[in-house]
Amino acid sequence: MEAIEANNLSKSFGSVTAVNDVSISVKKGSIFGFLGPNGAGKTTVIRLLTGVLTPDTGSIYIGGVNINNDPLAAKMMMGVIPENGTVYGDLTAEQNIIWTAKFYGMDRTTREQRAQEILSQLGLTERKNDLVRTFSKGMRQRISIACAIVPSPPLLFLDEPTSGLDVHSRRLVIDTIHKMNNAGSTIFLTTHNIEEANALCTTISIINKGKIIATDSPEQLKKTYGTTHYVEISFRQSVTEALFKDESISRVERWGDKWRIYTNDPDHVVKYLAQVAERDHLSIISIATSGPSLEEAFLQLTEVA
Amino acid sequence: MDLAIFARSVTLVTEKNMRIYYYKGAVVIFGLLFPFLMFFTFFIGRNLDLTLFFPGFLGMMLFFTASSVGPLITPWEKREKTYERLLSLPVILESIILGDLLSGAIFGIIITLIVWIVSAVFLHLPLANIGLLALALLLGAIAFAALGTLLGSPATDTPSNIMILSSLVRFPLIFVSGIFIPLNQMQGWERVLTFFSPLTYLVDLFYGALNGTAVYPPFLDVLVLVVVILLFIGCAKIIQQRNLVTGN
Numbered sequence A: 001m002e003a004i005e006a007n008n009l010s011k012s013f014g015s016v017t018a019v020n021d022v023s024i025s026v027k028k029g030s031i032f033g034f035l036g037p038n039g040a041g042k043t044t045v046i047r048l049l050t051g052v053l054t055p056d057t058g059s060i061y062i063g064g065v066n067i068n069n070d071p072l073a074a075k076m077m078m079g080v081i082p083e084n085g086t087v088y089g090d091l092t093a094e095q096n097i098i099w100t101a102k103f104y105g106m107d108r109t110t111r112e113q114r115a116q117e118i119l120s121q122l123g124l125t126e127r128k129n130d131l132v133r134t135f136s137k138g139m140r141q142r143i144s145i146a147c148a149i150v151p152s153p154p155l156l157f158l159d160e161p162t163s164g165l166d167v168h169s170r171r172l173v174i175d176t177i178h179k180m181n182n183a184g185s186t187i188f189l190t191t192h193n194i195e196e197a198n199a200l201c202t203t204i205s206i207i208n209k210g211k212i213i214a215t216d217s218p219e220q221l222k223k224t225y226g227t228t229h230y231v232e233i234s235f236r237q238s239v240t241e242a243l244f245k246d247e248s249i250s251r252v253e254r255w256g257d258k259w260r261i262y263t264n265d266p267d268h269v270v271k272y273l274a275q276v277a278e279r280d281h282l283s284i285i286s287i288a289t290s291g292p293s294l295e296e297a298f299l300q301l302t303e304v305a
Numbered sequence B: 001m002d003l004a005i006f007a008r009s010v011t012l013v014t015e016k017n018m019r020i021y022y023y024k025g026a027v028v029i030f031g032l033l034f035p036f037l038m039f040f041t042f043f044i045g046r047n048l049d050l051t052l053f054f055p056g057f058l059g060m061m062l063f064f065t066a067s068s069v070g071p072l073i074t075p076w077e078k079r080e081k082t083y084e085r086l087l088s089l090p091v092i093l094e095s096i097i098l099g100d101l102l103s104g105a106i107f108g109i110i111i112t113l114i115v116w117i118v119s120a121v122f123l124h125l126p127l128a129n130i131g132l133l134a135l136a137l138l139l140g141a142i143a144f145a146a147l148g149t150l151l152g153s154p155a156t157d158t159p160s161n162i163m164i165l166s167s168l169v170r171f172p173l174i175f176v177s178g179i180f181i182p183l184n185q186m187q188g189w190e191r192v193l194t195f196f197s198p199l200t201y202l203v204d205l206f207y208g209a210l211n212g213t214a215v216y217p218p219f220l221d222v223l224v225l226v227v228v229i230l231l232f233i234g235c236a237k238i239i240q241q242r243n244l245v246t247g248n
Ligand SMILES: Nc1ncnc2c1ncn2[C@@H]1O[C@H](COP(=O)(O)OP(=O)(O)O)[C@@H](O)[C@H]1O
Pocket: A013, A016, A017, A018, A036, A037, A038, A039, A040, A041, A042, A043, A044, A045, B246, B247, B248
């Protein structure tokens, strides 16, 4: 049985078709990424899957339970971090967490213990008795996460969990996702950040204009849709683009203090660069090769569609 | 559906509402101060028998207190964006509707009971039937908390719009419900208007329970209030269900 099984979901708002015949199957224990540009329909899909919005057509099974027939049972299995949803500003951090935990039938000792554990894990212990209203955006997002994970849900939904966060909050969010996944939770997240999807997810669905256009592992997506490799090099001495003249080089771009050299034959380019450096007495500070990127695959897919 | 989970969700929504919304300015002003002001404006400077009008005042008190929490909650939560998160918890629409209703009803009962007890002690008010008084309190609180919930149901994230709407609906009702003029002193079209106000039947129950001077038989008042409760809850559910479809 899959953690999420959704078939032929469609949702229109007036004349706008936000979700168009989307089917999703998420394996237990995976980190599933829903990647797409702004307005692609990611949030709408999450809202459908979490029972916040009623689909026009299609069916949704959460852990084998049809959410339409038994929404309470389905929702008992999930924790949700909505894109724009937030916790209660008029309650304290701790009150928000404890109140949420009660919905899942956690007894007093368990929920108190779990709340303290999460508060400390997310660096909120010192502010636990402060009203959430007084918190910064990053801290609010952490409380939102705390509330979603307090019942240790088998399924965790996160809608753009790191967007707009500072580095520290972002790190905490990503660590939490890994921690929850290691503890057995299935993760469903949306993002428009390609690097993040690449780094986090075991499976990615790319959605554009309400339609899923590809679903695969990040590596497989790169392999199928990306072709170009590049070599990145920097020298102690300053050089000009004229240095990189070889038939194996398709394009050269300047990236800060580095040069990015696109090619279909990285092996040949690296050897060529070593030769040039030797010949012109240049010292190399760094050199790295990189395979096809998810960004390339993403651009290709979303431009075609 | 698991009834235990459902009951828990209703309790928790109620708990949250009681903690947050009882202290909001709009609730204190429209729910608490307003009925007092209305009554004293009416009473001061006129040589009226307070005991005679007290059931009407108590009805108005319960009406305003019970109906003032509901309109605020959902629009407020949509604006603050807590509504989205609430919906994703183990709740169904009925949990939210009943939780909103209960928090309004409890607010109404508590305040009205305090007002009644204090007044009874100081003014030596009559009490004809305590069982009927309890029933009136309960049914009135539920009926007008249901009205409050209904008023808070239309799709909006602007609480002030809803407060205006609910004032427009609630304010006229107090003039056609036998509060400032007892029912049996009204005639013709004035009397006919009172038929259509659900508050009439609550005030009449209070007249029966306190002064023993009801115009209608109690079962009729009770029946009307029960029908009104079902109607308000049903409409609130239909509207909120439609909001789940439009996503507003
Ligand atoms: N409640 C709504 N009413 C009307 N249009 C909506 C609503 N929610 C989303 N949309 C539209 O649906 C499309 C998809 O939106 P959304 O799911 O939020 O995209 P994403 O999360 O990928 O940025 C957009 O064109 C958006 O304007």
